[in-house]
Amino acid sequence: xxxxxxxxxxxxxxxxxxxxxxxxxxxxxxxxxxxxxxxxxxxxxxxxxxxxxxxxxxxxxxxxxxxxxxxxxxxxxxxxxxxxxxxxxxxxxxxxxxxxxxxxxxxxxxxxxxxxxxxxxxxxxxxxxxxxxxxxxxxxxxxxxxxxxxxxxxxxxxxxxxxxxxxxxxxxxxxxxxxxxxxxxxxxxxxxxxxxxxxxxxxxxxxxxxxxxxxxxxxxxxxxxxxxxxxxxxxxxxxxxxxxxxxxxxxxxxxxxxxxxxxxxxx
Numbered sequence: 001x002x003x004x005x006x007x008x009x010x011x012x013x014x015x016x017x018x019x020x021x022x023x024x025x026x027x028x029x030x031x032x033x034x035x036x037x038x039x040x041x042x043x044x045x046x047x048x049x050x051x052x053x054x055x056x057x058x059x060x061x062x063x064x065x066x067x068x069x070x071x072x073x074x075x076x077x078x079x080x081x082x083x084x085x086x087x088x089x090x091x092x093x094x095x096x097x098x099x100x101x102x103x104x105x106x107x108x109x110x111x112x113x114x115x116x117x118x119x120x121x122x123x124x125x126x127x128x129x130x131x132x133x134x135x136x137x138x139x140x141x142x143x144x145x146x147x148x149x150x151x152x153x154x155x156x157x158x159x160x161x162x163x164x165x166x167x168x169x170x171x172x173x174x175x176x177x178x179x180x181x182x183x184x185x186x187x188x189x190x191x192x193x194x195x196x197x198x199x200x201x202x203x204x205x206x207x208x209x210x211x212x213x214x215x216x217x218x219x220x221x222x223x224x225x226x227x228x229x230x231x232x233x234x235x236x237x238x239x240x241x242x243x244x245x246x247x248x249x250x251x252x253x254x255x256x257x258x259x260x261x262x263x264x265x266x267x
Contacts, residue, residue, distance in 0.1 A: 033215070050227060060133065060147075062137065065141075070141060073137070108122075109123065110122070153170075154166055154168050164183055179231055189235055190233040195210045196210075200228060
């Protein structure tokens, strides 16, 4: 018995352990599969237009023919400009404890603006809220323009993805595949046929399973995500099997390595 023989036997042993890993069918990894006799086109679903609700933080940017007068209605403008100094705003990872400057929608669905006072914005889209505020500003500004955005449009992606995280969505429009792309896509061990979308709607938290291997996803009400949606990718059987096998085989490998090391040291 010599060192080369022992090294060769160890290589065979480790190779055998690796071969015990579960195989994954390529069909399980393919997204948007075509059903037999199905069409290669389908009607587009209506885009999701978010409405304002209590707890939202709104950015209200006002401009007019008089920049000096408009500045009174933009108390958060200096903070926003400082945040954008590094470049254009992009979809980014964020922290749930991060402070976002803006107008907080209170429990009554109102925000408090300079001079014009409380404005009921609950249930309105951003465009509708901007039009309402613009109408109030006509008493103070000449030809005002108003832009309203939701600053806390966030989604969470977790489970079998490359980079699970909480993401802020500045353009308030994102699809489920795009959200998974932000998280680095589903790993090879993730179940593409059982992605869970957890959503708060109508006073309830709903748990909705989505099959990304079928083209029906493009017609699903969960194709476009909403604020505070949670996306969870379930691990597949291969991940569970590999985890169990690791715990079973690792002690054997360590014992074998220790035994071989002892023999080699005595040669």
